Amino acid sequence: MDLRPFAIAILCITAFGVEEELRRARLFWKNEAGKKMGAGLGALSNWTLAKQTISFVHNHGGTTFMLAAGWTTVSCLLLLFFDFPKAAEDESGDPLLFRDHKGHESVSSLREVHSEPYGDGSEEMPGLLWLSLSLSILFWMAYIAHKLFTPFESLNIFLLITYKVLFNDFVVFLYLFVYIFCCSYFTLFVLFPRTTGPLPFMEPMNTWFSSFEHLMGMALVGYHFSISLDPKHFESMSYLQAVDFAVFYIGYYFYVLFALVLLMNLLVAMLSFTFVETRLESALQNRTAFAKFVLQLELQAEALGMDVHAGEPRADGSRAFDFRAIQCFSSKSRGIDNDGHYGAGVVSEGAVMAADFEPHQAALTAWAYANAGHPAPELFDALAERQLPNKATADYDSLAIWVWAYATAQHPSPKLFAAVAEIVVETTSCQIRDGKLAMAPVDVANVAWAYAVTDEAAPPALFDSLAQQALARLDRFETRPLAKLAWACAAVEYSPSEAFASSLAERFESMSWEIHRDREELRQLHQWQLWFVEQQRAAPFSPHLSALCLDSFVLGASEHGTLIPGGTRVTRFQRQVTDGLAALGLRPEPEVVTSSGYTLDALVHWKGERVGVEADGPHHFRARTHVPTASTQLKRRQVRALGEILCPIPWWEWNACGSDVQQQGEYLRAALDRTVAEAGARRVVPQWPWATKECG
Structure with missing residues (x-):
C-alpha cells in the first residue's frame, strides 16, 4: 500500500495549522502594538513585542503544536523521499501487522512469511521514522488534551494538577530514589562474594549488568529474586566470605523494605498532599486558561470581520484585546509571599498595569484585595495615583467600592477620599436641582462608613449630601445599611437636621427588630442615640426601642478573651x-x-x-x-x-x-x-x- 498520498494530505493539514498559529501570533503582535499606540503610551520596541508574542504562543499551546507539527513533517518527508521495506502479506492479501528485529529467524511459528520493516540493518531511515512518528503522536496528544480539556473545568483542573504532580513531587522523588538506588547497588554488588566462577546463591548478582537490571526491576515493579540458602553452597566459601554473604543478605532485605515500602509510600503521600494543596491554585489557572482561550477566539473572530462586541474600541473602529491582564495573572498568581499569601506576584504586576484599568475595574481590583485581607500597599498606591475617580467617568457604585476597599484595607489615601467626597457633593447638588437623587442605599451606607473608620476628614457637605440621598430613598433602606449610616454619623460627630433625625427614627421604629438576629444593628443604633445625648438633644427613639438597643448593647459588650x-x-x-x-x-x-x-x-x-x-x-x-x-x-x-x-x-x-x-x-x-x-x-x-x- 502506497502511503505517499496520506503523507501529502497530512503535510497539507499540518501546513494549514502552522499558518493559523503564525497568523494568530501576528494578530497578537498587531493588537499589542496598536493598543499601546491607541492609548498614547508610545510604540513598544520590536524586542519587547517579540517576547510578548512568544509568551502568548507558548501559553496558548503553540509550543506543543509546533513540536508536533515539526515531527509530523519529518515523518511525512521520510515517507515521501525514502523507500522502506513493505510489510509482508498473508494468503488473503492483508498485511501482517508485526515487526521483527534484525537477526531473528522467525516471528511466529504460525506464519511462514515474516516482515523486516527495519530492512537488512544497513539503513537507518526506518529507525528514524518510528522515532519521529512516536514523538509526533506524543506531542499531538498533549496539544489535543490542552485544547480539548480547557473548556471543561473538572477535566482541566485534573490535567493541571497532574502536570504539577509530575513536574514537582515526582522529579524530587526521582532524585531521592536515584541516590538511594546507586548507594544500595554499589554496596550490594561489591559486598556480594566473588569466586572464580558464578555463585549459585543469587545468580543475577554475579555480573554488574544483571545485578543492576534486577535491583532496578525489584524497586520499580517488585521483581523477585530467587535466593538459594542450600548449606552445600557454603562448603566452598571461607569464613569471611560467609560473613560477607550474611551482611549482603541483611542489606538486601533492608533495601527491599526501603525501596518497596518506604519510598513508594513516601511517593504516594507526596502526590496526595500536592494534589490537595494545588487544587485551588489549579482552579485559578483553569479559569485564566479558559479566559485566554476565549480571548484568542475573539481575536480571530475580529480578524475575520465578525464584531464580537469585546475589547476596547480604537479610533479606527477596530477593537484591542487586553491579553496582558490575563497573562500576568496566570503567570504570576503562583507566587507566594513571606506571609503565605498566594498571588504575591500579581500585586507588582497589577501596580504596573494600573494605568490600563478601566475605573470600575480598578475599583473592583481594590475591593478584591481588601475583601480577601491581602495586604497590597504598592497596588493600592498605584491604583489611587493612576485611576483617581473623576466626575465624568465615576458612578456611585464605583465610588462606594473605592472608599470601602481602602477603608477595609486600612490604606490611607487622602487624594482618593477627597476626590470621592467632591464628586458625591457635586453630583448630589446637580441631582437635587433635577429632582433625581439616585444613590443606592447600600452605597450611601458604605461611603459614610468608609469616612467614619478612616483618618480622612469627612467634610460636613459630604454627610449633608448623603443625608439628602438617604431621605430620597429611605423606604428602600434595610436594617443593616441604615444602622451603618446612623453609626457613621455618630462616629464623625455629624449633627443631623431635625428632619433627617426624625425621618430616620420613624423608619427605625417601623422596622421589625429581634435582639439576637439584629444585635449588631441595635448596638449601632444605641451609639447613635448616645450621640444625641452628647448633644443634649432628646432621645430619638421610643422607650421600647431605646431599651431594646441598650439590652443588645450590654449583651454584646464582652469582647474576645x-x-x-x-x-x-x-x-x-x-x-x-x-x-x-x-x-x-x-x-x-x-x-x-x-x-x-x-x-x-x-x-x-x-x-x-x-x-x-x-x-x-x-x-x-x-x-x-x-x-x-x-x-x-x-x-x-x-x-x-x-x-x-x-x-x-x-x-x-x-x-x-x-x-x-x-x-x-x-x-x-x-x-x-x-x-x-x-x-x-x-x-x-x-x-x-x-x-x-x-x-x-
Missing part, C-alpha cells in the same frame, strides 16, 4: 492590668457596665474620683499604627462625654514596662494621675430617660 468565674470575658492583657492595679493597693472592679451600656475593663477609685481603666490591646488600633480605631475613639469620646473618667492603657506602653512589677506600678500611677488631672472639675452625669440599670 478568656472566661473567668461568673461568665464575664477578659483578655490576658486585661488581667495583667487588673493585677497591676491590685498591686497598687487598689480594689479594681472588673467588667463594670455603666448606665450608658458601655463596659469598662476595670473601675477604681483614685484620689476621690471614679476612674474607668481600659486595657486597649492591638485590636483597638489600626493596622501597623498606634491610631485608635473608629470604634475605640467613639467609645472613649462617649464614655467621657457621658460623665465617666476614662484612663486608656495602650498595649505598647504596657509592654515597655516588661515584667517588672515596680515599673508597671509606676506607669499605672502616672497614668491615673494624668487622667484625673485632665478630667478637671466634677462633671454632671446626664440623665438617662431609658436607663434600667445602675452603674456597676
Whole structure:
C-alpha cells in the first residue's frame, strides 16, 4: 500500500495549522502594538513585542503544536523521499501487522512469511521514522488534551494538577530514589562474594549488568529474586566470605523494605498532599486558561470581520484585546509571599498595569484585595495615583467600592477620599436641582462608613449630601445599611437636621427588630442615640426601642478573651492590668457596665474620683499604627462625654514596662494621675430617660 498520498494530505493539514498559529501570533503582535499606540503610551520596541508574542504562543499551546507539527513533517518527508521495506502479506492479501528485529529467524511459528520493516540493518531511515512518528503522536496528544480539556473545568483542573504532580513531587522523588538506588547497588554488588566462577546463591548478582537490571526491576515493579540458602553452597566459601554473604543478605532485605515500602509510600503521600494543596491554585489557572482561550477566539473572530462586541474600541473602529491582564495573572498568581499569601506576584504586576484599568475595574481590583485581607500597599498606591475617580467617568457604585476597599484595607489615601467626597457633593447638588437623587442605599451606607473608620476628614457637605440621598430613598433602606449610616454619623460627630433625625427614627421604629438576629444593628443604633445625648438633644427613639438597643448593647459588650468565674470575658492583657492595679493597693472592679451600656475593663477609685481603666490591646488600633480605631475613639469620646473618667492603657506602653512589677506600678500611677488631672472639675452625669440599670 502506497502511503505517499496520506503523507501529502497530512503535510497539507499540518501546513494549514502552522499558518493559523503564525497568523494568530501576528494578530497578537498587531493588537499589542496598536493598543499601546491607541492609548498614547508610545510604540513598544520590536524586542519587547517579540517576547510578548512568544509568551502568548507558548501559553496558548503553540509550543506543543509546533513540536508536533515539526515531527509530523519529518515523518511525512521520510515517507515521501525514502523507500522502506513493505510489510509482508498473508494468503488473503492483508498485511501482517508485526515487526521483527534484525537477526531473528522467525516471528511466529504460525506464519511462514515474516516482515523486516527495519530492512537488512544497513539503513537507518526506518529507525528514524518510528522515532519521529512516536514523538509526533506524543506531542499531538498533549496539544489535543490542552485544547480539548480547557473548556471543561473538572477535566482541566485534573490535567493541571497532574502536570504539577509530575513536574514537582515526582522529579524530587526521582532524585531521592536515584541516590538511594546507586548507594544500595554499589554496596550490594561489591559486598556480594566473588569466586572464580558464578555463585549459585543469587545468580543475577554475579555480573554488574544483571545485578543492576534486577535491583532496578525489584524497586520499580517488585521483581523477585530467587535466593538459594542450600548449606552445600557454603562448603566452598571461607569464613569471611560467609560473613560477607550474611551482611549482603541483611542489606538486601533492608533495601527491599526501603525501596518497596518506604519510598513508594513516601511517593504516594507526596502526590496526595500536592494534589490537595494545588487544587485551588489549579482552579485559578483553569479559569485564566479558559479566559485566554476565549480571548484568542475573539481575536480571530475580529480578524475575520465578525464584531464580537469585546475589547476596547480604537479610533479606527477596530477593537484591542487586553491579553496582558490575563497573562500576568496566570503567570504570576503562583507566587507566594513571606506571609503565605498566594498571588504575591500579581500585586507588582497589577501596580504596573494600573494605568490600563478601566475605573470600575480598578475599583473592583481594590475591593478584591481588601475583601480577601491581602495586604497590597504598592497596588493600592498605584491604583489611587493612576485611576483617581473623576466626575465624568465615576458612578456611585464605583465610588462606594473605592472608599470601602481602602477603608477595609486600612490604606490611607487622602487624594482618593477627597476626590470621592467632591464628586458625591457635586453630583448630589446637580441631582437635587433635577429632582433625581439616585444613590443606592447600600452605597450611601458604605461611603459614610468608609469616612467614619478612616483618618480622612469627612467634610460636613459630604454627610449633608448623603443625608439628602438617604431621605430620597429611605423606604428602600434595610436594617443593616441604615444602622451603618446612623453609626457613621455618630462616629464623625455629624449633627443631623431635625428632619433627617426624625425621618430616620420613624423608619427605625417601623422596622421589625429581634435582639439576637439584629444585635449588631441595635448596638449601632444605641451609639447613635448616645450621640444625641452628647448633644443634649432628646432621645430619638421610643422607650421600647431605646431599651431594646441598650439590652443588645450590654449583651454584646464582652469582647474576645478568656472566661473567668461568673461568665464575664477578659483578655490576658486585661488581667495583667487588673493585677497591676491590685498591686497598687487598689480594689479594681472588673467588667463594670455603666448606665450608658458601655463596659469598662476595670473601675477604681483614685484620689476621690471614679476612674474607668481600659486595657486597649492591638485590636483597638489600626493596622501597623498606634491610631485608635473608629470604634475605640467613639467609645472613649462617649464614655467621657457621658460623665465617666476614662484612663486608656495602650498595649505598647504596657509592654515597655516588661515584667517588672515596680515599673508597671509606676506607669499605672502616672497614668491615673494624668487622667484625673485632665478630667478637671466634677462633671454632671446626664440623665438617662431609658436607663434600667445602675452603674456597676
